[in-house]
Amino acid sequence: MIFGPTPLEEAKGAVLAHSLRLTGRVIKKGTVLDEGAITAIRESGRREVIAARLEAGDVPEDEAAERLALALLAPHVAKSRAATGRVNLLAETAGLLVLDAKRIDAINAVDESVTIATLPNYSMVSAKEMLATIKIIPFAVPGAVLAVTEAMARRGGTPFALHPFRPLKVGLVLTELPGIKESVMEGAVEATGARVDALQGTLLPVERVRHEEMPTAEALMRLKRAGAEILLVAGASAVVDRRDIGPAAIVRAGGVIEHFGMPVDPGNLLCLGRVGDTPAMVLPGCARSPKLNGFDWVLQRLFAGVAVTSRDVMAMGVGGLLKEIEVRPLPREHAPRTPPPPRAPRKARKVAAVVLAAGRSRRMAPLNKLLVADTSGLPMVARVVDNVLASQARPIVVVTGHESDRVHEALSTRPVLQTHAEDYAEGLSASLKAGLAAVPPDAEGVLICLGDMPLVSGPTLDRLIAAFDPEEGRAIVMPTFRGKQGNPMLWAREFLPEMLSITGDVGARHLVGKHADRMVEVEMADDAVLRDFDTTDALKTLPGMVKVG
Template identity: 40%
Template sequence: MHFGPIPIKESIGAILAHTIRVDKNIYKKGHVLTKSDVKDLEDFGLTEIVGAVLENDDIAENMAAKNIADSISGNGIYAGSPFTGRCNLFSKKDGLFLGESNFINSINSVNETITVGTLPHCTAVSTDQMVATIKVIPFSSSKKIVDKCILTAKNTIQKLRVNKWSKLNISLIQSRLTGTKESVLDSTTASLECRLNKTYNSINSEIRCSHNIDEIRSSILSEVKKNQELIIIAGASAIVDRRDIIPSAIVAAGGTIEHFGMPVDPGNLLLLGSINDVKIIGLPGCARSPKLNGFDLVLNRILAGVNVGSNEIMSMGSGGLLIEIASRPMPRENKKHIEYKNEKNISNSGKKKIASIILAAGQSRRMGDKNKLLEYFNDKPIINHSIDSALLAKINPIHVITGYQEKEILAVATKNKDITFVHNPEYENGMSTSIKAGLRSLPEEIDAVLILLGDMPLVDVSIIERLITNFNPQAGQSIGVPVTKGKRGNPILWSKQYFQEIEKISGDVGAKHLIGEFSEGVYEIECDKSVITDIDTPENLRKINKNIL
């Protein structure tokens, strides 16, 4: 690949290295210059551009990224459409993401032009969640480098993959001392149920007994006879030695102690044993809490069918210091404060607060004397399709921005306690005024806003949910864009960090041009034509009602 200054007369087919603005036209970084582009740039007075010209052995960035993405994808993973030299990988199912560091390092070691970043090995993921991203750094990579990456992946037994959660028969044994409150045991049961429910499991059987070797031994044997596949023991006191009461009871029942202790904090005092083919976990005291701890790391592996033994546990030390993070249900530094909150607030802590703006202020000029939002599609006004999809996605708050024919819109629009109607008195000055009116009406504490167009009735709740599920600004996923066959559509999810930039837009335009300016924050989800299908004319409406769009 040739890179550097290129005379404007020789730049047809060149890839722009930097965005160029010419009057009202914007030629973005990565744009391939056409003959008419070059003429416009010449007319503007440019004599050269900085760009790249591919050579015979080069593979364009998008194709290179996609080829490598396909080669490293294993069971339970699919690749999205490549864009700007990047191809993201997503989970096909709920389960445990597996991506061994040795494999990732082998790909990243091929050449600096190819990079692969993933979630940590053994991360719990949900369907359509992004698990990895492949980025080609320059505008192309040589065929030799791409082929070497593909060969490296081909020679690897374990590629990136997602193991689906297994449904197991699970037993809980809780021991108690004199004076142990039943409420403490109830709380432990509830905490374990919450963990298991996330993996589509539940407690099949529970025994509460005295904290002594004989009773715990009898309880273990009783559960083994019930064909339980995993036994979890929560002792009245912490296990402090291999010869303590719980490990002694396991041995007395005919079982073995596979490992005691782990390099994870909280969770150091976890015990792993077995009897026949039944795994037994002796809980550390911290596992009574919903906070992330070493028990979660072992439990998730077992439920995903991943082998867990002494070697695997002792390899968890890197990353084993589980610092307080916002996603934990009850961070220590906030515990005193949270105790005074209601249960609903506690269960929602750590979740991103997403708001929605639905644009319903336009004048429908291309519809003649009709307001397109008041027309009917599938037995309800077009505007209500967007409102109802936002409601089904459980977005709160939802702000519907009105303007033209406000009274008529209010008369037919869906009403709900989570919906606020905001009038834009400047609607005649274009879409930008409605977007800005919507932003200014939102509460301060939101993390992001989904901007929906009121005239796109085919966008359903699943698209909205996928945009929200994959929203993760900390991982660089801060602008969510639906695409169909490479063409970007709506709605778009914007992180709060871009609100100031959106406030600068003007006229009858949205904020889509900002996607190019902040491309590093963009993540895309592949969708059908619904994300590019709007109702602008009577002909559009006729076609959509006849299902021929």
């Protein structure tokens, strides 16, 4: 192809590169110039145009796009009419798009003139949705280049496959523990039903049983006899091992466990198995939410008749970081099929903070660790409160007890609420309960901050708040550093009744084991969340402190 300024005497049959606006007429780019167009251009005073002239063997853009599209067609895939060197491939039915990505990459690597752009591999698509677009970049393609790409597209069958969803019957077992809210159970059923409906399936009557191996196994067998083609277990407590109750129930029902865990977040704790030829899964806690998670990826493949093996699950890691929240700084957004209408950003959740500053500092006596000042004269408790004030948490409740007058004086200029724990000498639980009692009723969550951890910054607290979302299963947020669990912790309001019943010199951390399926860990960049300063030796290592002891 020859491209560039072309004298009008040589322009017949050439392709106009740029639109021309003439008196009473517009000749659009891409027009093949005939005698009438050339005469009109000459009458406008021009003597040449920017155009492309095809050489022997060149294939015009629309013909090239059409030929490559025909080579790529597959069952349930249609094509649009070629225009401006472009042909779109479209779904004829709802299903799962499965691509031979290596072959498509190879076709794109043949020559810069030929391009194929597709949806991500294993995309769930609806009827008439665009699957790919074939675009010829210049006005023509050398015939040899097109012949190579056509051959690559046909070799071994097209690299496109659209697997229609099948109307499968799904059986769901819900396991129950005392104290589980009915709304949690209903949410699991609603979210699962919506997923099954979207895939054109049917959810059988749900089985609700005790969170025990035998009742769960018996429920699975009843559902299988009822015609379930996929079996699901939604546990009252998150599965943490292949031998946990959900997986053990699948095995007891005559099945096997093929894979536990997946490199997709949220969705890490998925357990994949089968009972005979029937796929069986123990769901991760995040499956109670309608938001996209790893369970969706597996369920979509099963409905499309695409086998899911252990190796398939292991290969889901690239692109498996699904949630766009601050604790996952490189998210993969699940794009909607059509541009969403403008909407206001989600209102930030209201999180209060409770600073525990009532302790007697017995390990540092006669000093009160909270009142030891740094080189600028700032007491430790004031440093902690200033950090909390630098976060989004509001209001801030400071619990006083030992030497309450001095603590009150140290914080007198700061906009915080102070409440006194009369029975602070009975231990940490007394201070905790006094602080929780002062939390306003509209607070959705509470940060429990320790008065002897002055290195925990406002941005660190905001990372915890950003991760907090009870509706998606992140109702307890715990900071970690290199895998070690630290403080402060953020608790949803739903746990306050249990926290208020604690007695003795303990906090609420032991409740995490009971509600592990509602907890998320947030890895921090430094060890501030591990460092408390409750001894003289520890205090000597606190940056900015005067010499003590």
